[in-house]
Amino acid sequence: MAEMTYRDAVARGIAQEMDRDPSVVLLGEDVGSAGGVFKATVGLLDRFGPGRVVDTPISEQAILGAAMGAAMTGLRPIAEIMFSDFFAVCWDIVANEIAKTRYMTNGQVSLPLVIRSANGGGARFGAQHSQSVENWAMAVPGLKVVAPSTPRDVVGLLAAAVRDPDPVLFFEQKSLYPAKGDVPDGEVVDELGCAAVRRHGKDATVVALAAMVPRALAAAERLAGEGVEVTVIDLRSLVPLDVTTVSASVTETGHLVTVEENPRLCGWGAEVASIVAEERLFDLDGPIVRVTTPHVPLPAADALEDAAMPTVARIVEGVRRSLQ
């Protein structure tokens, strides 16, 4: 067991897979000699050489197209899109090419590839470098979508993503890069589509993702002080979505609160809420509450960005509303 940052866990996870499988390659802007603009790929170039760790021009379509063409002919590429906001300049390759090709070709083409991207706010970067866009990906049939909340999960889910035979979008939450946690020694591999119950309580179910997980846990701690016991589920993966774990918990608690960093409309919580409403309505004892950022681009100033993001206080308030 070693304590490491979420950022270092990214390099550890990539190295684990590159060591194991020579067909795994890494490409992206500044991923090689610079070790990534978030220092999440430090050391990989030295370890695996310039054939397998490749710096690219600022050409997001070319990066993802290269990943796709390589995946369809025998490699397992990991491509980096520096900031997830930049998906907007290469969304064709993601949503029209990578996502649709297996289906359109009636299964002739396999695309075992991973696209990693730094997602979300908290860094005071302003609206074009801060958005949480996992819901864009979730809306496209043919993409698997993963977002780890701990260093251990970074390694385990990255391994699962690389080994998965389908395209996976792997969202690294920017605000979590400095967060520390224990990662077991040796190989760590998870399964996609398994939520983790981070805390168990019988009064309400709080479902969160990535950077919202530690906040939900802090809110649960505060609520425990008032005698309210909350279950916190870390979704970990949006596609596949672990409906089983969420539904079972809602049946036990009768209350559902989602905590999402994305803007309000069509966030992943809306899908979770609609599934629970459709399938577990009679288990609910109160309204489903969604805690999200308001439906705005994210502002830059620390005071404004903090005010936009779901805070521990807003999560606590959301749980209380569901319990009323």
Next chain:
Amino acid sequence: MTELQDWRSGGASASGGRSVGSAPFGPVPIEVRTSIYKMMVEMRDFEKRAYDLFLQGLVKGTSHLGLGQEAVAAGFAAAMRPSDYTFATYRGHNHTLARGAPMTAVMAELMGRQAGLMAGKGGSMHLTSVAHRMMGSYAIVGAHLTIANGAAWSAKLRDTGEVVVCFFGDGTTNIGAFHEALNLAAVWKLPVVFVCENNRWMEYTPISSVTAVAHPAADRARSYGLDPVLVDGNDADATYAAARAAIERARAGAGPTLVEAETYRHGGHSRADPGKYRPEAEVQAWLARDPIPRYRSRLLEAGVDESVLRRIEEASRSAVDAASTEAEASPPPDSSLVETDVWADGGSSWRR
């Protein structure tokens, strides 16, 4: 500064052009030339039939025919090894047939039948036959140039000697993906050949009216450190020669080539478009340069017996007849296919 390679017959040799006769690999064997003729005749017959079936309502949706552009597809396919990869656009019927995909399966795909190349899940614009290394027809202008790079990068890393050939239209040279792909291919010295089929028109707009340079592909080559290569796309010997040179260069590790093949589509852009927006004189001038009769006379001049050519023509007609009959006899795909093959496990489940 690099020289313009002008492979057009009677082209501007003052700029350093080479004529086909002086191609660096000697005379083309007659079997290769007759096989090129056979491919072109089959493409022509197939596309004419596809058009008829469209008018009869049997080919659904849309189709973008390659009528008139056969010499590009045939010349390049003849120069490729079976292990080389093709990437094409929605105007990809010719390229799919040229790699050996069965006519019946292609026709059935256009008709939305179970026997289709992709069981009806792709349609005319997405013909793919991985078994024939036809890696797909892509319908978002420009995207597949970046994907072709990926296959070439993979071939290079895996050290397989495979070459990728990627076809696209003149209109594609004005989208960002074209420029991203060309730069990356040049920087990474990828074994890829980009072939611009300059048929002078986008959908309904002439390329010259929206492009800053006269040769939409060739004039951009130097921006990526590549030699401009122009070829008469209606002369199958010329396309074959250009293909050989570019593919051999790629295979030798010398990097990508950008070829501009000047050609013309005989029909409209898609569906039943009669193409009336094009000046009649232009259409007539290009019909007079139809690549198929032109190649036929050339083969006769070269001493090929006319009976050989007639046999090719008759066999092609029967093959297209058989393919259309078989395709029409195929039932529609089972509706269960709607939910298959989103994922590698064969299904489409998004929850557990």
